[in-house]
Amino acid sequence: MNSADGAAVVVGVDGSEPATRAVLLAAREAVRRNRPLRVVHGFIWPLLGVPVAAPAGAPPHAGLRHQAEQLVADAVNAAQAQESGLRITGEIIDGEAAAVLIGESPTAALIVLGDRGLGGFASLVIGSVALQVTAYAECPVLVARGTARDTGPVVAGVDGSALSRAAVEFAAEAASCRGAPLRVVYARPGGRAAQAGEEERLLAESVAGIAERWPDVPxxxxxxxxxxxxxxTEASRDAQLVVVGRQGRGELSGLLLGSVSQGILHRSACPVAVVRTPG
Ligand SMILES: Nc1ncnc2c1ncn2[C@@H]1O[C@H](COP(=O)(O)OP(=O)(O)OP(=O)(O)O)[C@@H](O)[C@H]1O
Ligand SMILES: [Mg+2]
Known part of the structure; x- marks a missing residue:
């Protein structure tokens, strides 16, 4: 995908602190990729039959619709304050948040989300909207975990599968537009001896063609x-971004997000991108 197709970086907002961090990360990412930013809020209340306008006689800012408009406007303003030249639009879309954002994914360049939102379960590390969108979106999803930094490598986790190929390609592009190095990591639990040359072969296959396509990326x-x-998790401590892959469809396991993707989403010290393999 190239920036000429006009696809936006989409960020989901619910007025929470993590969503505000996601807005700032998304704004930076849109500038890096030379794309517009689109701020989206999924507005569930009309679907539940809740009156969303201010009651008669109440001040106009009393209504739920007004609150939604305000939180979108706040997000647009925060993004614009950080990136003054960026083209930004905001929209309220009636519907459940995950469905709204998954609906955006076929035409988005990237979806950016906070790790948590306004929801109540303190024990959740990653909110349900963030988990569903990373599992089902058709485009890459960036979750604003941990610390956003402008220094350090972009890390791609590989296991030799087609999944990690898509992750490496996304990571190389992300490294190029950041002027950052790419660090490709293959982790193999100890106790199982590797065949001589096996690891080196797997790593070489994972990055085949990448150096030619992204000659500026070490x-x-x-x-x-x-x-x-x-x-x-260890690599995330000084990275700008960790990138992992996921299945296009999960017929086999019924689990769209693999255990490594879920695990790193929970534990990463920096933002995490989950990249879908086409098909
Ligand atoms: N209504 C919404 N519209 C758009 N984006 C949303 C909406 N709700 C959540 N998001 C996005 O998803 C991110 C994660 O929020 P999520 O709702 O998953 O966490 P939570 O509220 O803590 O948990 P849960 O909703 O499962 O109780 C938010 O930071 C925001 O980026
Ligand atoms: Mg929520």
Missing amino acids: ITREAVHARPVAAL
């Missing part, structure tokens, strides 16, 4: 003897 490849989630 690439390092590493085999780490650790569990994948532990290795990627």
Whole structure:
């Protein structure tokens, strides 16, 4: 996908603090990719039959619709204050948040979300909207976990599958538009001896063609003897971004988001991108 197709970076907002962090991350990402930013709020109340206008006689700002308009306007203003030249639009779409955002995904370049929102379950590390959208979106999804930094490598986790190929391609593009190095990590739990050359072969296959397509991106490849989630969590501590893949469809396991993707979403010290493999 190239920036000439006009697809926007879409950010989902619910007025929460994590969503505001996502807005600032999304604004930066839109500038890096030379794309417009589209701020979207899924507005559930009309579907539930709740009156959304201010009651007769009440001030106009009393209504739920007005609150939704205000939170979208606040997000647009925050993004514009950070990135003055960025083209930004805001929209309220009636519907349940995950459905609204998944509906945006076929035409979005990227969807950006907070890790949590306004919801109540303190025990959740990642909110249900964020989890559903990362599992079902047709475009890559960036979750604003941990600390957003402008320095450090972009890390791609690979396992030799087609899934990790899509992750490496996304990571290389992300590294190029940041002027950052790409660090490709293959984690293999200890206790199982690798065939001589096996790891090196898998890593070489994972990055085949990448150096030619992204000649400006320095690439390092590493085999780490650790569990994948532990290795990627460790790598996230000084990274700008960690990128992992997921299945296009989950018929086999019924689980669209693999255990490594879920694990790193829960534990990463920096933002995480989950990239869908086409098909
Ligand atoms: N109504 C919404 N419209 C648009 N984006 C939303 C909406 N609700 C949540 N989001 C996006 O999803 C992110 C994660 O919020 P999520 O709702 O998943 O977490 P939560 O509210 O803590 O948990 P839950 O809703 O499962 O109780 C938010 O930071 C925001 O980016
Ligand atoms: Mg929520």
